[in-house]
Amino acid sequence: MFALLILVCSSKEKPTLGGTRIKTRKRNIAAPLDxxxxxxxxxxxxxxxxxxxxxxxxxxxxxxxxxxxxxxxxxxxxxxxxxxxxxxxxxxxxxxxxxxxxxxxxxxxxxxxxxxxxxxxxxxxxxxxxxxxxxxxxxxxxxxxxxxxxxxxxxxxxxxxxxxxxxxxxxxxxxxxxxxxxxxxxxxxxxxxxxxxxxxxxxxxxxxxxxxxxxxxxxxxxxxxxxxxxxxxxxxxxxxxxxxLVPLVEYNEKKIFEAKLKDMKSALTTLIAEESDISEVIEIVKQRVKDANLPDIEVVRILWDVLMDAVQWSGKNQQQNANSALRQVKTWAKLLNSFCTSGKLELELIYKVQMQCYEDAKLMKLFPEIVRSLYDQDVLAEDTILHWFRKGTNPKGRQTLVKSLEPFIKWLEEAEEEE
Incomplete structure (x- = not known):
C-alpha cells in the first residue's frame, strides 16, 4: 500500500507558474575606474x-x-x-x-x-x-x-x-x-x-x-x-x-566718476526729502564736491535733477504743476545760487531746464515761468537768459521754447532800455 502511494505521487506533474517568466536579477557590474x-x-x-x-x-x-x-x-x-x-x-x-x-x-x-x-x-x-x-x-x-x-x-x-x-x-x-x-x-x-x-x-x-x-x-x-x-x-x-590698456583705464575712471555722482545725488535727495536747513545742505554739498573732486557743471546738473525729482507732479493739472515747480525753485534758490557762480554754469542750468521741458510734455508750457522765477531769485542773470535766447546751441525743443519766452525777453529788453 505504501509503495502504491509513492508510485501515484511520483506520476503527478510538478506544479508550475503558467505563462510567467522568472526574471533573474542582474548585477550592476561597474567598469573599473582607470x-x-x-x-x-x-x-x-x-x-x-x-x-x-x-x-x-x-x-x-x-x-x-x-x-x-x-x-x-x-x-x-x-x-x-x-x-x-x-x-x-x-x-x-x-x-x-x-x-x-x-x-x-x-x-x-x-x-x-x-x-x-x-x-x-x-x-x-x-x-x-x-x-x-x-x-x-x-x-x-x-x-x-x-x-x-x-x-x-x-x-x-x-x-x-x-x-x-x-x-x-x-x-x-x-x-x-x-x-x-x-x-x-x-x-x-x-x-x-x-x-x-x-x-x-x-x-x-x-x-x-x-x-x-x-x-x-x-x-x-x-x-x-x-x-x-x-x-x-x-x-x-x-x-x-x-x-x-588706456581704454580700460578711461572706462574705470568713468565708472568711478559715475559712482561719485550717484552717491552725491543720493545724499542730496535724502537732504531735500528731509527738508534740511538750506545752509546745512549747501555746506554738505560743498564738502562732497571737494572730497569727490566733482566738476561744477555736473553739480549744477545734479542739483536741478534732484530738486525737480522731489516735485509732486500732477498728470493733468498744469496750474498745480506750475505752482509746485515754482515753489521748489523759490525754496531752494539759495542752493542753486551757491553753485551757479558763472555765466557758463547759469547757461548750463537753462539747458537742463530746456531738456526737462522738452522730454516731459506736461512741462513744456512751464518753461518761461521757471526761467522767470530763476531770474527773480537771482539764480539766472539777464545776460545769460538773453544769450540763450539769441545764441543757444541745444536744438531740442528750442523753436517752441524760444517763442514761449518772447514776452519775457521783450520785457527784459524794455527794462534795459529804460535803465
Whole structure:
C-alpha cells in the first residue's frame, strides 16, 4: 500500500507558474575606474599623429574612449601633456606628450591651434564643456603651482577661448577662482588678468570685454584683482596705462566718476526729502564736491535733477504743476545760487531746464515761468537768459521754447532800455 502511494505521487506533474517568466536579477557590474589607462590612450593618439591637432581631433572623435567618465582627465592631457596628480599640477605616472598648451610658446600664434582643437572636440562632444570648466577652475585656483611663463600661456588660452566663443564656457569659471585671497595677495592674479585683457582686446572691443566682465559679475569689482596695498584708482590707472590698456583705464575712471555722482545725488535727495536747513545742505554739498573732486557743471546738473525729482507732479493739472515747480525753485534758490557762480554754469542750468521741458510734455508750457522765477531769485542773470535766447546751441525743443519766452525777453529788453 505504501509503495502504491509513492508510485501515484511520483506520476503527478510538478506544479508550475503558467505563462510567467522568472526574471533573474542582474548585477550592476561597474567598469573599473582607470583614468591612467585613459590618459595613456589619449597621449598615444597625440604621439601617433606627431601633435598634428587636426589628425588628433579626428582620432579622438573616432575612438571608443569613455569621455563621459574621464572628461577631466582628457583636458589634463590637453593642458599639461598627461594626467596630473589629484590636487596638484604635478605629472602622474604614465607617458606624456610634448604638444600640450603648457609646452607651447607663450604667444597667440602657438596657442590658437589648441583653442580651435578644443572647439572642434566640444562641437562633437558638448557634454565635455563642464569638464573643461572643472579643469580650468582647478588650474586657475592653483596658479602658484605654475611657472610664470606657464601662467601667461593659460591667460592667453583663456582669452582666445572667449574670443573664439568657445561653446558655453562661463566667464565666472574664469574670474571667480582668481579671487582667492592668497593668489591676489601674492600678486599672481594681476599679471594673469592683464595678459588676459591684452590678448582679448587684440580681436575684440572694450564693449565686448565689459560684456564678459558683466557675465562674470566682475564689472564693478576690477580692483579685486589688485593686492590690497595697490588697490587704488591711482594704482589701477598706473598699472594698466603701463600695460597699454588706456581704454580700460578711461572706462574705470568713468565708472568711478559715475559712482561719485550717484552717491552725491543720493545724499542730496535724502537732504531735500528731509527738508534740511538750506545752509546745512549747501555746506554738505560743498564738502562732497571737494572730497569727490566733482566738476561744477555736473553739480549744477545734479542739483536741478534732484530738486525737480522731489516735485509732486500732477498728470493733468498744469496750474498745480506750475505752482509746485515754482515753489521748489523759490525754496531752494539759495542752493542753486551757491553753485551757479558763472555765466557758463547759469547757461548750463537753462539747458537742463530746456531738456526737462522738452522730454516731459506736461512741462513744456512751464518753461518761461521757471526761467522767470530763476531770474527773480537771482539764480539766472539777464545776460545769460538773453544769450540763450539769441545764441543757444541745444536744438531740442528750442523753436517752441524760444517763442514761449518772447514776452519775457521783450520785457527784459524794455527794462534795459529804460535803465
Amino acid at each position: 583614468p591612467a589607462a585613459f590618459a595613456d590612450a589619449v597621449v598615444q593618439i597625440y604621439l601617433d599623429n606627431a601633435g598634428d591637432l587636426e589628425l588628433v581631433a579626428k582620432n579622438v572623435e573616432s575612438s571608443d574612449l569613455n569621455f563621459s567618465r574621464y572628461g577631466d582627465t582628457f583636458f589634463e592631457v590637453v593642458f599639461t601633456g598627461g594626467r596630473t596628480q589629484p590636487g596638484t599640477i604635478k605629472p602622474d605616472e604614465g607617458e606624456r606628450h610634448p604638444y600640450s598648451i603648457v609646452e607651447c610658446e607663450a604667444n597667440r600664434e602657438a596657442i590658437l591651434p589648441s583653442v580651435i582643437y578644443v572647439q572642434k572636440i566640444l562641437r562633437r562632444k558638448p557634454f565635455l564643456i563642464k569638464n573643461l570648466e572643472n579643469v580650468m577652475r582647478r588650474f586657475l585656483q592653483s596658479l602658484e603651482l605654475f611657472e610664470e611663463n606657464e601662467r601667461k600661456k593659460l591667460a592667453i588660452f583663456t582669452a582666445l577661448a572667449f574670443s573664439q566663443k568657445l561653446s558655453g564656457l562661463p566667464p565666472e569659471a574664469v574670474f571667480q577662482p582668481l579671487l582667492k585671497d592668497n593668489l591676489v595677495g601674492k600678486g599672481l592674479v594681476l599679471p594673469f588678468i592683464t595678459d588676459f585683457f591684452k590678448e582679448y582686446l587684440v580681436d575684440n572691443s572694450l564693449e565686448d570685454l565689459i560684456a564678459i566682465l558683466k557675465r562674470g559679475k566682475m564689472e564693478d569689482n576690477l580692483m579685486d584683482f589688485f593686492p590690497s596695498a595697490k588697490r587704488s584708482a591711482e594704482g589701477f590707472s598706473e598699472h594698466f596705462t603701463k600695460a597699454g
